[in-house]
Amino acid sequence: xxxxxxxxxxxxxxxxxxxxxxxxxxxxxxxxxxxxxxxxxxxxxxxxxxxxxxxxxxxxxxxxxxxxxxxxxxxxxxxxxxxxxxxxxxxxxxxxxxxxxxxxxxxxxxxxxxxxxxxxxxxxxxxxxxxxxxxxxxxxxxxxxxxxxxxxxxxxxxxxxxxxxxxxxxxxxxxxxxxxxxxxxxxxxxxxxxxxxxxxxxxxxxxxxxxxxxxxxxxxxxxxxxxxxxxxxxxxxxxxxxxxxxxxxxxxxxxxxxxxxxxxxxxxxxxxxxxxxxxxxxxxxxxxxxxxxxxxxxxxxxxxxxxxxxxxxxxxxxxxxxxxxxxxxxxxxxxxxxxxxxxxxxxxxxxxxxxxxxxxxxxxxxxxxxxxxxxxxxxxxxxxx
Ligand SMILES: Nc1ncnc2c1ncn2[C@@H]1O[C@H](COP(=O)(O)OP(=O)(O)OP(=O)(O)O)[C@@H](O)[C@H]1O
Ligand SMILES: [Mg+2]
Numbered sequence: 001x002x003x004x005x006x007x008x009x010x011x012x013x014x015x016x017x018x019x020x021x022x023x024x025x026x027x028x029x030x031x032x033x034x035x036x037x038x039x040x041x042x043x044x045x046x047x048x049x050x051x052x053x054x055x056x057x058x059x060x061x062x063x064x065x066x067x068x069x070x071x072x073x074x075x076x077x078x079x080x081x082x083x084x085x086x087x088x089x090x091x092x093x094x095x096x097x098x099x100x101x102x103x104x105x106x107x108x109x110x111x112x113x114x115x116x117x118x119x120x121x122x123x124x125x126x127x128x129x130x131x132x133x134x135x136x137x138x139x140x141x142x143x144x145x146x147x148x149x150x151x152x153x154x155x156x157x158x159x160x161x162x163x164x165x166x167x168x169x170x171x172x173x174x175x176x177x178x179x180x181x182x183x184x185x186x187x188x189x190x191x192x193x194x195x196x197x198x199x200x201x202x203x204x205x206x207x208x209x210x211x212x213x214x215x216x217x218x219x220x221x222x223x224x225x226x227x228x229x230x231x232x233x234x235x236x237x238x239x240x241x242x243x244x245x246x247x248x249x250x251x252x253x254x255x256x257x258x259x260x261x262x263x264x265x266x267x268x269x270x271x272x273x274x275x276x277x278x279x280x281x282x283x284x285x286x287x288x289x290x291x292x293x294x295x296x297x298x299x300x301x302x303x304x305x306x307x308x309x310x311x312x313x314x315x316x317x318x319x320x321x322x323x324x325x326x327x328x329x330x331x332x333x334x335x336x337x338x339x340x341x342x343x344x345x346x347x348x349x350x351x352x353x354x355x356x357x358x359x360x361x362x363x364x365x366x367x368x369x370x371x372x373x374x375x376x377x378x379x380x381x382x383x384x385x
Contacts, residue, residue, distance in 0.1 A: 002036075003029055006026075006032065007029070008113065009022075010025045023049060026049055027046075027049065028149075030049075070170065070173035070176075072158050073166065075158060077158045078155070079158050079159050079170050079173070080154055081153045083153065084151070085142070085145050087141045087145050089142075090264065091264060092139075093135075093257055093261055093288070094139070095253070095254060101247075102139065102142075105124075105246045106146050108122070108246075109124045109147060122222070124222060124226065125228070125244045126244060126248065127190075127230075127236075127247045128227060128247075128250060129231070129236075129247070129250065130231060130233075130250025131251065132231050133287030133289025133290060134250035135289075136229040136230075137229060139250075140188070143225075144183075144184040147225065149183050150184070151183065152181070152183040152186065153186045154187050156190070157192070158170075159171065159193070160192060160193065160209065165208075167208075167209050167212070168208060168212035171213060175219065178224050178226070184226075185225065185227070187227070187228040187229070189230065190229055190230040191230040191231070191232035191235045193209060193210075193213055214240065217240075228240075228244060252286065252288075253288055253291075255281075258280045258283050259280050261291045261292070262276060262279050262295070265291060265296075266298070266299070267299075269295075270310065271311070272309075275312070279315065279316070279319070282316065282323075282345060283319060286323065286326070290322050294319045294322055298310040311357075316349075317349075317357055320341045320349075324340050324344070337358075338354055338365060338368045339368065339369060341354065
């Protein structure tokens with residue numbers, strides 16, 4: 001039977017006398033029916049929901065929450081942030097192995113009930129780990145998008161910066177919320193919560209948090225979708241790793257992925273004849289987030305200059321400056337930038353090109369470059385670090 005999974009969850013809610021859970025899943029069922037063309041059935045469900053007490057009426061509209069969003073009692077800040085993400089497939093690029101793993105997870109979540117009936121379902125939990133800016137949060141958003149569920153992002157900072165002992169209570173509320181509300185629960189910057197036991201200052205408190213986290217994860221029904229994302233995988237407790245049967249390791253993009261990212265992020269602003277291979281080569285070791293930033297900056301420059309395409313040299317210049325900052329090399333003056341760019345990609349940044357980019361004369365550029373040799377030595381020194 002189609003939509004059996006929602007019906008079962010409504011039944012669970014009713015059996016547990018949990019009206020908001022039943023209402024939430026009924027709202028989701030109405031949405032799904034509507035999308036599949038059964039509009040009249042959807043209307044009947046929503047009409048029934050509208051007769052429920054006031055708080056429940058929210059569930060008629062699948063985009064709102066019937067259960068109250070959990071809050072930290074001390075700071076009165078919400079510990080979960082609800083969003084409805086739109087990460088389109090066109091803007092979502094993963095290395096092939098990660099993409100495959102992602103699809104496997106989507107399909108396991110979608111067919112959870114069927115897998116459970118055959119006794120081969122594993123819990124719907126995935127751990128995303130890897131360096132900053134490699135697309136972990138974006139992947140969680142894309143997942144929510146594909147599953148047509150809201151994304152409930154746990155604010156780990158609000159969760160743990162509260163009174164001592166309050167954290168476990170906050171965790172409980174967050175997991176109760178996730179159980180009652182159809183959503184993808186995202187524990188972002190997960191390391192803040194799940195650092196290894198015993199190697200921190202406040203060992204006692206940290207241990208209690210990890211234990212509370214494990215208990216909450218264990219108590220969660222397997223169908224609830226949980227995503228944990230971290231860029232500090234070494235710090236995660238081994239007992240936590242075991243609770244996530246699906247894992248995706250992220251890394252800075254390889255050449256093929258960099259090319260796809262440049263192309264999709266420059267969009268129609270990519271100038272004809274752009275040397276993609278040069279961009280791909282020069283952006284080795286750079287994250288997707290930085291490529292995105294460079295593209296947006298270059299596009300912004302084009303828009304301000306009222307030109308329909310981004311300037312290839314400007315793209316490379318922005319990339320060079322981003323890379324200098326990644327290497328901890330600050331460029332406070334234009335002279336520093338010019339020297340750095342020249343030392344970084346001598347062929348691409350001829351004196352004439354630099355003069356054009358910085359709207360100065362080639363003589364001024366050549367004056368700036370007089371310290372070039374010193375600059376180059378410095379660059380090379382830093383590269384070798
Ligand atoms: N593989 C990718 N495909 C498409 N966009 C990407 C990719 N990697 C990074 N981005 C872009 O970079 C930006 C940052 O990505 P995201 O926030 O997902 O990184 P993250 O891995 O969660 O980083 P952090 O560990 O710092 O939280 C996003 O706006 C996203 O569009
Ligand atoms: Mg992130």
